[in-house]
Amino acid sequence: MKEIIGYLFGMGILVNAALFVIQAVKIVKIRSANGVSTFTFSGFSILQITGILHGYFQGDMYLLFGMLASLLSCGTVTVLSIIYRS
Helix, strand or coil, rough: CCCHHHHHHHHHHHHHHHHHHHHHHHHHCCCCCCCCCHHHHHHHHHHHHHHHHHHHHCCCCCHHHHHHHHHHHHHHHHHHHHHCCC
16 A cells, blocks of 8 residues: 555656646747746745655655656746746
8 A cells, every 4th residue: 555655646746747847838938937936936946856855865766756857847947937037
């Protein structure tokens, strides 16, 4: 049961990462970051780094890799929001 919950949790984090991709695509498509809070996405990125470290130290690979994927996609939004800030 523990493995099933761990797997579902990992999949949930990957879905979370995919949601950030949608925001990144929108920013690139309209070439504007209006309405996107760089501060908020920076905060999300910091939380994801904490999650990666927690996953590493706890030996939870689902958490580690899920948060890593989330950090990559959220970090992309953060960088794009800085680049396309109008």
